[in-house]
Amino acid sequence: MKSMExxxxxxxxxxxxxxxxxxxxxxxxxxxxADKLVAKGMAVVASAGNDGSDGVWSVSNAGLGATSTSVAxxxxxxxxxNYFSYGGADHPYAFxxxxxxxxxxxxxxxxxxxFEKDGSLSDGCLADSYAGQNVTGKxxxxxxxxxxxxxxxxxxxxxxxGAAGMLVKSVxxxxxxxxxxxxxxxxxxxxxxxxxxxxxxxxxxxxxxxxSSDKKTFRVEGGGSPSGFSSWGFDGDLHFxxxxxxxxxxxxxxxxxxxxxxxxxxxxxxSSPYVAGAHAxxxxxxxxxxxxxxxxxxxxxxxxxxxxxxxSTGLAPVTKQGAGLINxxxxxxxxxxxxxxxxxxxxxxxxxxKSVEVKIKNLSKKSVVYTLGHEVAESAISYxxxxxxxxxxxxxxxxxxxxxxxxxxxxxxxxxTVKVTIQFKQPSTGKNEEFPFYSGFIVATPKGKGSVAVxxxxxxxxxxxxxxxxxxxxxxxxxxxxxxxxxxxxxxxxKGYKIDWTNEVPYLATRLGSHTPQLSFRVFDNATGKFxxxxxxxxxxxxxxxxxxxxxxxxxxxTVRTYAWVDGKVFTDLxxxxxxxxxxxxxxxxxxxxxxxSKGKYxxxxxxxxxxxxxx
Numbered sequence: 001m002k003s004m005e006x007x008x009x010x011x012x013x014x015x016x017x018x019x020x021x022x023x024x025x026x027x028x029x030x031x032x033x034a035d036k037l038v039a040k041g042m043a044v045v046a047s048a049g050n051d052g053s054d055g056v057w058s059v060s061n062a063g064l065g066a067t068s069t070s071v072a073x074x075x076x077x078x079x080x081x082n083y084f085s086y087g088g089a090d091h092p093y094a095f096x097x098x099x100x101x102x103x104x105x106x107x108x109x110x111x112x113x114x115f116e117k118d119g120s121l122s123d124g125c126l127a128d129s130y131a132g133q134n135v136t137g138k139x140x141x142x143x144x145x146x147x148x149x150x151x152x153x154x155x156x157x158x159x160x161x162g163a164a165g166m167l168v169k170s171v172x173x174x175x176x177x178x179x180x181x182x183x184x185x186x187x188x189x190x191x192x193x194x195x196x197x198x199x200x201x202x203x204x205x206x207x208x209x210x211x212s213s214d215k216k217t218f219r220v221e222g223g224g225s226p227s228g229f230s231s232w233g234f235d236g237d238l239h240f241x242x243x244x245x246x247x248x249x250x251x252x253x254x255x256x257x258x259x260x261x262x263x264x265x266x267x268x269x270x271s272s273p274y275v276a277g278a279h280a281x282x283x284x285x286x287x288x289x290x291x292x293x294x295x296x297x298x299x300x301x302x303x304x305x306x307x308x309x310x311x312s313t314g315l316a317p318v319t320k321q322g323a324g325l326i327n328x329x330x331x332x333x334x335x336x337x338x339x340x341x342x343x344x345x346x347x348x349x350x351x352x353x354k355s356v357e358v359k360i361k362n363l364s365k366k367s368v369v370y371t372l373g374h375e376v377a378e379s380a381i382s383y384x385x386x387x388x389x390x391x392x393x394x395x396x397x398x399x400x401x402x403x404x405x406x407x408x409x410x411x412x413x414x415x416x417t418v419k420v421t422i423q424f425k426q427p428s429t430g431k432n433e434e435f436p437f438y439s440g441f442i443v444a445t446p447k448g449k450g451s452v453a454v455x456x457x458x459x460x461x462x463x464x465x466x467x468x469x470x471x472x473x474x475x476x477x478x479x480x481x482x483x484x485x486x487x488x489x490x491x492x493x494x495k496g497y498k499i500d501w502t503n504e505v506p507y508l509a510t511r512l513g514s515h516t517p518q519l520s521f522r523v524f525d526n527a528t529g530k531f532x533x534x535x536x537x538x539x540x541x542x543x544x545x546x547x548x549x550x551x552x553x554x555x556x557x558x559t560v561r562t563y564a565w566v567d568g569k570v571f572t573d574l575x576x577x578x579x580x581x582x583x584x585x586x587x588x589x590x591x592x593x594x595x596x597x598s599k600g601k602y603x604x605x606x607x608x609x610x611x612x613x614x615x616x
Contacts, residue, residue, distance in 0.1 A: 096180025
């Protein structure tokens with residue numbers, strides 16, 4: 001934040017932030033400061049994040065401001081890669097960042113696919129995955145699913161089993177970025193490549209690898225589509241993010257000289273600086289005319305080109321790609337502004353799209369006729385069969401909103417603006433209890449050769465967002481755990497248990513699958529039912545907005561956060577500065593998470609879980 005302020009003081013025009021910081025609300029400090037800087041005339045561009053495998057509600061805080069630009073990623077169409085030959089075919093690979101250089105595996109190494117008992121390709125996370133197989137000095141092939149572990153964990157397991165290296169079949173496709181381990185050679189390969197390797201192995205298990213010392217150009221699997229790693233929106237208040245996308249998957253870029261000076265890398269840390277560079281081109285095309293950051297975002301969002309997932313016929317959801325892939329030529333030649341740059345329809349309870357007014361401004365020197373249209377994007381389902389934690393990969397369906405214009409064509413004079421009213425109707429398909437994310441694009445196409453069509457993306461949620469599960473009850477959470485300082489052991493707490501505060505510490509364990517305006521830990525007198533206060537935790541008074549947790553941590557374990565109850569004290573209200581001790585008695589401990597878009601009236605607007613009954 002200090003660097004952001006310095007950029008303003010040094011009279012910079014734009015800021016790029018290739019960083020991630022969790023996901024929650026536009027009221028987080030980074031997002032608030034970004035909006036203040038945009039209000040001062042700057043453009044602020046930030047990575048949307050690389051948590052695509054975590055599913056919805058995952059876009060990074062850095063770009064959540066109302067006027068800043070959150071940038072998603074599309075995969076590069078082609079690139080120059082290191083490669084190997086197996087069974088007569090050449091295949092590109094992306095080596096792990098921890099290994100940091102091309103693979104140097106034995107020339108005579110053979111392949112060992114690692115299978116589960118049901119015959120499916122294993123993720124290779126467990127030592128048991130290699131039981132009964134001779135993998136010594138060989139290259140193992142595993143599935144890149146991150147549900148149970150990440151690349152470091154599966155690499156360590158394979159190395160312990162004696163493997164010389166590992167190839168990881170990307171999930172869902174392409175050449176995924178792997179963290180890996182510095183002492184073990186591993187790389188990601190494309191889905192089609194993995195399938196070809198399996199076919200060649202089944203013909204002749206003695207087939208050996210040939211590792212090339214140079215690179216060559218390959219057409220990339222999934223190229224030109226939204227990147228699998230790119231994070232999904234919404235934010236906590238159903239503001240849709242990301243705003244736009246840039247090329248970020250498999251990008252040739254600079255790298256430390258000791259590691260080769262250049263490398264092909266993937267991430268929204270590639271796409272965000274690309275979009276920042278596009279701003280510089282736009283400013284130059286406007287003859288360095290200073291335009292506010294929000295106006296430049298609108299130009300780029302208006303002129304972006306929506307994309308499709310690999311092998312899909314429908315447009316990808318707006319909550320994945322924003323307005324689509326940035327098109328710099330469109331942006332610097334467009335003669336139309338289409339306002340606002342996005343339409344947020346919220347949920348069925350707070351539906352904000354019954355009647356929306358948009359404006360078409362003709363920047364050209366002659367009158368132009370525009371035709372209005374509607375492009376539908378696929379919907380995304382993350383809550384199926386009553387799950388309390390969102391799916392890592394949303395299910396794509398075709399829940400379509402209906403759109404009606406009060407005028408299908410409009411004529412706009414030179415330099416003039418015309419208003420058009422749009423009626424939205426939520427999808428008739430899709431189950432409210434599954435909260436489908438639906439979206440699409442409103443298009444204004446100018447008549448005339450070479451004219452650039454402009455779009456406004458929209459998005460909403462069908463169902464009552466106040467009923468979206470917040471805490472991961474599927475995992476048996478939240479729960480109260482008692483830790484014994486003497487024995488170092490932890491376990492559940494019996495009802496009515498009297499805690500020895502000298503030797504024991506109770507911990508609350510939580511796991512959020514979605515944002516909440518307030519996660520709080522409350523204590524109630526069991527005899528009277530009266531509120532006694534908020535827990536005094538190891539991080540102080542905890543009653544604050546919170547973003548969802550990632551699926552797994554760096555060790556591949558489900559992400560769970562714990563909070564210690566310090567000395568049995570409480571804060572009597574949200575303004576209390578000092579915690580006070582509770583009198584002797586029996587107390588209920590409650591974890592409460594406020595529902596989205598609610599007023600915060602307790603307990604009506606909260607998801608409430610009683611986790612313990614203790615004697616003090």
